[in-house]
Amino acid sequence: MSDAPADTDCLFCRIVAGEIPAEVVGESGHSLAFRDVNPQAPTHVLVVPRRHVANAGEFAEASADELADVTLLARTVAQAEGLGGDYRLVFNTGAGAGQSVFHAHLHLLGGRAMKWPPG
Ligand code: 5GP
Ligand code: ZN
Numbered sequence: 001m002s003d004a005p006a007d008t009d010c011l012f013c014r015i016v017a018g019e020i021p022a023e024v025v026g027e028s029g030h031s032l033a034f035r036d037v038n039p040q041a042p043t044h045v046l047v048v049p050r051r052h053v054a055n056a057g058e059f060a061e062a063s064a065d066e067l068a069d070v071t072l073l074a075r076t077v078a079q080a081e082g083l084g085g086d087y088r089l090v091f092n093t094g095a096g097a098g099q100s101v102f103h104a105h106l107h108l109l110g111g112r113a114m115k116w117p118p119g
């Protein structure tokens with residue numbers, strides 16, 4: 001289980017704590033999945049660790065098992081959303097790469113054609 005204290009100023013810690021509402025679509029002991037408020041695809045879900053870590057690298061350093069748990073929950077949600085095996089997983093890391101919430105989160109995107117490279 002999470003051993004990092006929740007950050008009271010962190011939006012996703014507050015969603016995990018139930019202090020801010022979100023449309024939860026899946027959960028596990030270590031992770032929570034909820035719909036992005038500004039979806040970029042028919043399915044756009046954020047899968048977050050319950051513990052506060054700033055980004056994917058810090059998350060991997062803190063717990064490889066919990067990083068795997070987020071990935072597995074994303075797969076479960078993708079299947080529940082009817083995406084089969086066709087979806088994109090993204091960790092934006094750093095403001096210059098588009099990260100705006102500094103609590104690690106895996107974007108699960110699917111339900112439309114996904115171009116590559118993403119631009
Ligand atoms: P980032 O830009 O950090 O990779 O992704 C943050 C995501 O959080 C964005 O896609 C944004 O739409 C989403 N987001 C921001 N505020 C909220 C919120 O209050 N609730 C939910 N469900 N998503 C949010
Ligand atoms: Zn947090």
